[in-house]
Amino acid sequence: MVIAILMAITLGSGYKEGLITAWLRLSALHEGSNEYSLAVKACENALALAPYASPLYMRLGEIYLKQGRYDLAEGAFALAFRYNSGLTAVTKWGDVLFARGEVEEALEKWRKALRLNPADAGLHYRVGLALMRIGRLEDAIVEVERALPEIPQAHCLLALLKAPQSPDAALAHAERCELPAWKGWPWLPLEVQDLKELEEILTEPSETARLMGLGGLYLRLGEPHLAERTFLKATVQTPGSPEAQAYLGYARSLLGKDPEPEFARALRLKYTLPLTHYLWGLHLKSRGKLEAAAQEFAYALSQDPENPAYCAALADVALMRGDYREAERWYRKATDLAPDEPGFWLLLAQFYVDVLLRGDQEAIGAAQEAINLAPDNPKAYELLGRAYYYSGRSDLALHYLQKSLQLAPVWACGPEPEGEGTALTPIGPCLSPEALRIMYYLGTVYASRGEREAALELFHRIQELAPDSQWAEKARGVERHLGVNTF
Secondary structure, eight states: OOHHHHHHHHHHHHHHHHHHHHHHHHHHHHTTTTOOHHHHHHHHHHHHHOTOHHHHHHHHHHHHHHTTTTTHHHHHHHHHHHHOOHHHHHHHHHHHHHHHHHHHHHHHHHHHHHHHHHHHHHHHHHHHHHHHHTTHHHHHHHHHHTTTTTTTHHHHHHHHHTTTTTTHHHHHHHHHHOOOTTTTTOOOOOOOOHHHHHHHHTSSSSHHHHHHHHHHOOOHHHHHHHHHHHHHHHHHHOOOOHHHHHHHHHHHHHHTTOOOOHHHHHHHHHHTTTHHHHHHHHHHHHHHOOHHHHHHHHHHHHHOOTTTHHHHHHHHHHHHTOOHHHHHHHHHHHHHHHHHHHHHHHHHHHHIIIOOOSSSSHHHHEEEEEEEHHHHHHHHHHHHHHHHHHHOOHHEEEEEEHHHHHSOOOOOOOOOOOOOSSSOOOOSSSSOOOHHHHHHHHHHHHHHHHOHHHHHEEEEEEEEOOTTTTHHHHHHHHHHHHTOOOO
């Protein structure tokens, strides 16, 4: 087929130009089949014929980006920009930096792209999102508003940005919010359930309750700048609230700031409030002060002995210390206090399976209980499958791991739009980290059963879609054990 494609194209045009076109079409065919290593090779063959052709570097960068190979993608887009791809190349260069968490560097590239096309809605959205992530919230609102009406998701982001100061305007944006079709879309920290929660909070008549609810939502969404701004307003609204002070301190802790003044004020307002000690303990734990953190969690539990979250926090500290017996005691205590909460059963099952590699009845029982309470949770099925694998029951391991893979989020990589590439498409591997991990464990079960081809097919797919991930490295290790020459 390869020879047929090359002959058909090259005979119908100038030899060199036809051959370049043939390699590009072959690259696209391989990419469409998720054979990214072959797609890269075909693109490199085209570049050997035209080493200064910026569209070829753009093509190569797109393939690397879909594999999560950000360093290689950055290099390809930088060369494309050097060889005159302009707006598209510098935009994608910024996308790579953003995916790596280098937000300020991405902002610089996107602003450079905006100078090339000041009316580009996708770039205004990107700049607004980056400004939000570095805490410049008013500037972010201005930029995101410029993305309307071309980018419907701008309404979603504006709902988040305006909620603390202008709840009515935020609610109007929330009602017009169109969530993206892709799971794991990197340009918006909202999903369906988050949007519903936001709308409910915005209709709360009490300003204090609304601000506290918003701050909690922002923390859960991983937006500490928004949380800090919201809890700060809550402390102004209700200066006598120790909860607001404690949450403000925790938000500042997440931002790497010194939260001691806020926690000190919270303790002066009500020293016995368990929430303050719990959040202060989380801050101490994040700074490696495990003994002090354990003391704070223990005090919180003494004031609220029925709270399972405080037990789970004590278990986490014990686990970090390597005291597995104590960790198990506290995880079990959490499930005793909240037997209907699947999250605590998941923590116990993860402890048994991830840490202790157990497949006994206690591990199986904890994972099964998590499934009973949350039947759509892929992690619960994964843990149960792995527990059965460790117990030697590979048939049940396959059943539950396959079910887990069916439920795991799979991030679709959409086709690249024609023309200037500033559309807000997904960045990074087409499979979520959860799906990659489950595929690896599924492959190991097949390998243990002697089903070599099924195992190798999964390992090959992992390495094609995310070759630099830890799961690709683990897959290569199993392949070497099976006597396969890995790439």
